[in-house]
Amino acid sequence: GCKPQQEVTTLRLAHSLDQEHVVHKAMVLMGERLFEYSSGTMQLQIYSGGQLGNERELIELLQIGSLAMTKVSASSVESFVPKMRVFSVPYIFNDNAHLWRVLNGEVGHQLLRELRGVRLYGLGYYDAGSRSFYTTNTEIHTPSDLRGKKFRVLASQTAVRMVEAMGGAATPIDWGELYTALQQGVVDGAENNPPSFYLSRHYELSKYYTLDEHTSVPDVLILSHLVWQGLTVQQQQWLSQAAEDSIRYQREAWQLSSDEALAAVEAAGVRVIYPDKQPFRDAVAPFHQSLEQTDIGPLLERIAQAADTAEVNHD
Amino acid sequence: MEMAIVVLLAVFFILLLFNVPISFCIGLATLATMLISIDFIPAVTTMAQRMASGINSFALLAIPFFVLSGLIMGRGGIAKRLIECAMALVGMLPGGLALVNVVSCMFFGAISGSAVAATSAIGSFMLPEMKKQGYDVNYSAAVTAAAATTGMLIPPSNILIVYAIASGGVSIAALFIAGYLPGFLLGLSLMIVCAGYAKLKGYPVGARLPLKLVVQKVAAAIPSLFMIILVIGGIVSGVFTATEAGAIAVVYSLALAVGIYREVKVSELAAILMKSAETTSIVLALIATSSAMSWILSYEQIPQTISAAMLTLSDNPLLILLMINLILLLVGAFMDMTPAVLIFTPIFLPVAVELGMSPLHFGIMMVLNLSIGLVSPPVGSVLFVSCAIAKTRLEAILRPLLPLYLAMFAVLMLVTYVPAISEWLPTQFGLLSADK
Amino acid sequence: MTKLLQTVDSLLKWFLASLMAGIVLVVCWQVVSRYVLNAPSSVTEELSRALLIWIGMAGAAFAYRTGVHLGLDIITRKLPEKMQRKVSMLLTAAVVLFAIAVMVVGGGNLVTMTYELGQMSAALNIKMAYIYMILPLSGVLIAFYGLCQLYFLASGKAVPAVEGMH
Ligand code: NA
Ligand code: NA
Numbered sequence: 001g002c003k004p005q006q007e008v009t010t011l012r013l014a015h016s017l018d019q020e021h022v023v024h025k026a027m028v029l030m031g032e033r034l035f036e037y038s039s040g041t042m043q044l045q046i047y048s049g050g051q052l053g054n055e056r057e058l059i060e061l062l063q064i065g066s067l068a069m070t071k072v073s074a075s076s077v078e079s080f081v082p083k084m085r086v087f088s089v090p091y092i093f094n095d096n097a098h099l100w101r102v103l104n105g106e107v108g109h110q111l112l113r114e115l116r117g118v119r120l121y122g123l124g125y126y127d128a129g130s131r132s133f134y135t136t137n138t139e140i141h142t143p144s145d146l147r148g149k150k151f152r153v154l155a156s157q158t159a160v161r162m163v164e165a166m167g168g169a170a171t172p173i174d175w176g177e178l179y180t181a182l183q184q185g186v187v188d189g190a191e192n193n194p195p196s197f198y199l200s201r202h203y204e205l206s207k208y209y210t211l212d213e214h215t216s217v218p219d220v221l222i223l224s225h226l227v228w229q230g231l232t233v234q235q236q237q238w239l240s241q242a243a244e245d246s247i248r249y250q251r252e253a254w255q256l257s258s259d260e261a262l263a264a265v266e267a268a269g270v271r272v273i274y275p276d277k278q279p280f281r282d283a284v285a286p287f288h289q290s291l292e293q294t295d296i297g298p299l300l301e302r303i304a305q306a307a308d309t310a311e312v313n314h315d
Numbered sequence: 316m317e318m319a320i321v322v323l324l325a326v327f328f329i330l331l332l333f334n335v336p337i338s339f340c341i342g343l344a345t346l347a348t349m350l351i352s353i354d355f356i357p358a359v360t361t362m363a364q365r366m367a368s369g370i371n372s373f374a375l376l377a378i379p380f381f382v383l384s385g386l387i388m389g390r391g392g393i394a395k396r397l398i399e400c401a402m403a404l405v406g407m408l409p410g411g412l413a414l415v416n417v418v419s420c421m422f423f424g425a426i427s428g429s430a431v432a433a434t435s436a437i438g439s440f441m442l443p444e445m446k447k448q449g450y451d452v453n454y455s456a457a458v459t460a461a462a463a464t465t466g467m468l469i470p471p472s473n474i475l476i477v478y479a480i481a482s483g484g485v486s487i488a489a490l491f492i493a494g495y496l497p498g499f500l501l502g503l504s505l506m507i508v509c510a511g512y513a514k515l516k517g518y519p520v521g522a523r524l525p526l527k528l529v530v531q532k533v534a535a536a537i538p539s540l541f542m543i544i545l546v547i548g549g550i551v552s553g554v555f556t557a558t559e560a561g562a563i564a565v566v567y568s569l570a571l572a573v574g575i576y577r578e579v580k581v582s583e584l585a586a587i588l589m590k591s592a593e594t595t596s597i598v599l600a601l602i603a604t605s606s607a608m609s610w611i612l613s614y615e616q617i618p619q620t621i622s623a624a625m626l627t628l629s630d631n632p633l634l635i636l637l638m639i640n641l642i643l644l645l646v647g648a649f650m651d652m653t654p655a656v657l658i659f660t661p662i663f664l665p666v667a668v669e670l671g672m673s674p675l676h677f678g679i680m681m682v683l684n685l686s687i688g689l690v691s692p693p694v695g696s697v698l699f700v701s702c703a704i705a706k707t708r709l710e711a712i713l714r715p716l717l718p719l720y721l722a723m724f725a726v727l728m729l730v731t732y733v734p735a736i737s738e739w740l741p742t743q744f745g746l747l748s749a750d751k
Numbered sequence: 752m753t754k755l756l757q758t759v760d761s762l763l764k765w766f767l768a769s770l771m772a773g774i775v776l777v778v779c780w781q782v783v784s785r786y787v788l789n790a791p792s793s794v795t796e797e798l799s800r801a802l803l804i805w806i807g808m809a810g811a812a813f814a815y816r817t818g819v820h821l822g823l824d825i826i827t828r829k830l831p832e833k834m835q836r837k838v839s840m841l842l843t844a845a846v847v848l849f850a851i852a853v854m855v856v857g858g859g860n861l862v863t864m865t866y867e868l869g870q871m872s873a874a875l876n877i878k879m880a881y882i883y884m885i886l887p888l889s890g891v892l893i894a895f896y897g898l899c900q901l902y903f904l905a906s907g908k909a910v911p912a913v914e915g916m917h
Contacts, residue, residue: 051613063868064864080869118870119868133682155874164489171796179484183486183746285539336846338811338847339845373796383771562775593814598852687818
């Protein structure tokens with residue numbers, strides 16, 4: 001037969017996480033909702049596990065226009081929008097509520113808008129929890145325990161300076177090569193959120209996990225600006241709605257998977273340490289001061305103000 | 316998607332048959348395939364990005380280092396000492412010089428990362444020697460080519476590094492240690508064939524050297540063989556990464572060749588650097604364009620389609636592994652090892668893992684399989700180099716290669732169906748975790 | 752023509768030798784900074800990867816020039832000589848086309864884009880455009896060598912070999 005085929009718009013979405021990850025599941029949900037809202041005229045094709053490139057390269061592919069969407073850590077966006085490095089500054093949020101007030105508020109929106117200057121369109125933020133140190137054979141209770149130890153950090157100047165501010169030595173190593181680096185003692189430890197610590201199996205080698213929760217770097221859901229502009233207003237609305245549904249689902253699922261991950265690593269024999277965070281905050285105070293006069297100084301100030309709008313939190 | 320596969324294969328094979336350099340065959344086939352579903356400017360820009368990101372890897376850095384140290388050792392009298400050591404050890408057995416050739420290639424493979432380096436370093440010494448003693452030159456060239464492939468499995472090995480990257484995180488240290496047993500097994504099987512062939516042809520047997528001389532020859536090779544402890548020991552014990560070990564290997568081989576053996580002059584270093592950059596670039600150019608090809612395959616979701624099709628074809632692991640092996644042997648006939656690993660790992664590894672094979676075991680099987688490809692016509696870098704050194708034609712050395720192919724295939728089957736050959740040693744060193 | 756070709760050869764050879772020496776020094780420095788100084792350098796990893804991209808791309812042009820790219824020779828060898836030359840010219844043109852389309856246009860677009868949008872490298876903190884710059888440069892070199900080969904093929908002369916290699 002020759003029924004008139006209805007035009008289907010396929011958006012290709014690539015990311016670097018494995019299919020077990022809650023973020024991937026949230027994306028699958030986004031695809032289902034998009035299909036539903038558009039009555040089958042729009043669909044997502046998801047490429048997992050970094051098969052189309054690492055996060056930096058995926059962002060570049062959006063700029064080039066050969067890929068429609070990606071999800072990357074805000075720290076990967078730093079190279080494109082320098083102000084995004086504000087999230088790599090340690091201890092700027094009092095708690096999770098503070099973080100989300102900022103992300104859903106004016107600061108979060110402003111940072112997403114900045115993406116348009118570099119051919120990107122920010123759809124929103126996924127929760128990526130808080131990052132903490134894990135080590136192979138030293139217990140970390142205070143910043144002085146970091147002295148003389150080597151830590152793998154993200155390839156970000158801010159991340160390097162954070163570890164140095166606390167007294168450790170920072171070395172950027174590719175995430176894929178970190179398991180071997182920990183095994184071989186090339187580094188003494190690394191830092192990440194509980195689900196990544198668990199899913200990467202780094203807990204097999206790292207017997208201590210110190211929940212100092214120094215940074216909360218969110219994930220960002222990004223679209224190629226070229227692709228966004230090519231959509232009709234109706235299609236943009238369907239996509240925004242589907243993204244919003246996906247984000248809401250991911251935030252709930254994240255907390256659950258984070259708790260499960262923590263329980264699982266403890267069950268596997270990892271000692272989880274809950275340190276007093278104040279000495280860590282004190283250690284990075286000079287680092288905070290050094291940022292006051294930079295382009296992210298005003299952002300840091302507005303983030304600090306957002307803390308006051310809620311009741312005081314004791315931790 | 317079917318269209319993509321047809322275009323890709325058609326462009327690749329037409330250009331290949333007309334003698335276009337392989338990296339350009341891969342590049343042009345990729346470009347043609349990309350243009351089916353992506354506009355021109357984004358397509359060429361994406362391709363440029365994939366080429367650069369294909370070689371933007373710290374682990375790959377080990378390759379220029381092992382090429383460079385291999386070159387320095389080839390020129391610096393190190394190959395000569397290794398051959399004399401092998402001669403003292405196995406020269407008196409039936410098939411004398413052929414066995415010496417195999418053992419020398421294994422020794423050289425144990426300190427160098429590339430089979431081409433082993434072929435040229437050992438071949439240029441051994442082929443004239445074998446000719447003098449009445450060995451058929453085509454047979455000698457065949458033995459050198461086959462034996463040089465043992466160095467792909469015996470660490471350090473550039474191709475195992477490429478596999479570590481393609482597989483997305485199998486540890487290089489574990490792969491290196493895993494390569495020893497299959498590499499030795501391969502060498503042993505070749506030696507058995509050589510000994511049999513020598514009996515048949517009545518090739519001369521070398522004189523048994525007095526013990527004192529044996530000790531002397533072995534001692535002379537010790538500084539060269541110490542490199543194994545330095546490089547592999549360093550990687551396994553975690554003192555440095557494979558890449559750093561490569562840099563250390565360069566420094567050590569320089570010290571040995573320039574300082575101790577005094578067979579390389581400082582003034583020759585520039586030429587050695589240029590030569591190593593050239594050799595490295597051939598590998599890197601292949602990695603660059605095959606990464607782009609691998610990307611477009613993923614983009615068109617071809618790996619998933621093939622894996623799914625294979626798993627519906629049969630649920631017998633023995634049969635599917637045999638099928639994968641036969642396909643890879645065919646691939647290896649036409650394609651160099653590096654692009655084959657980069658392009659086919661994403662396609663077959665998920666199938667193998669689904670069948671319960673570990674990514675480490677699969678890697679060793681794949682590299683051994685494609686090693687046969689290095690010496691199988693029509694495209695085989697080791698075959699080409701060996702013919703060039705022997706000044707003979709490709710067709711002429713295929714006949715003496717036949718029994719050697721059979722030996723290699725037998726080892727391939729053993730390695731495929733006996734996981735312990737690949738996994739026992741890394742397990743002993745504690746390098747094999749639950750699923751890596 | 753021959754003179755120009757040899758000048759380019761010589762420049763490229765020395766450029767590659769310096770990059771190789773550079774990359775060995777950078778990685779050795781990484782080992783020293785980690786183990787001897789116990790202060791791992793945060794830039795050596797990225798710097799050495801950038802150098803590797805430069806070696807790979809510049810070296811691809813050099814390897815194309817010296818003709819050692821692995822190739823197969825089944826069909827062309829069997830053709831009559833005049834036909835062989837025509838086929839060679841056609842295939843050289845295909846290589847030039849690849850170099851111009853992918854490396855010069857694609858690579859050039861990548862450089863312009865990353866330069867204008869200001870993407871910075873994570874550790875060295877330099878524009879990514881400088882790292883990608885080698886793509887169009889190498890594309891120009893390959894196209895140049897291809898065109899030289901076309902010129903020599905058309906005029907029926909042998910292409911001069913690279914001095915000091917093979
Ligand atoms: Na080797
Ligand atoms: Na072959």
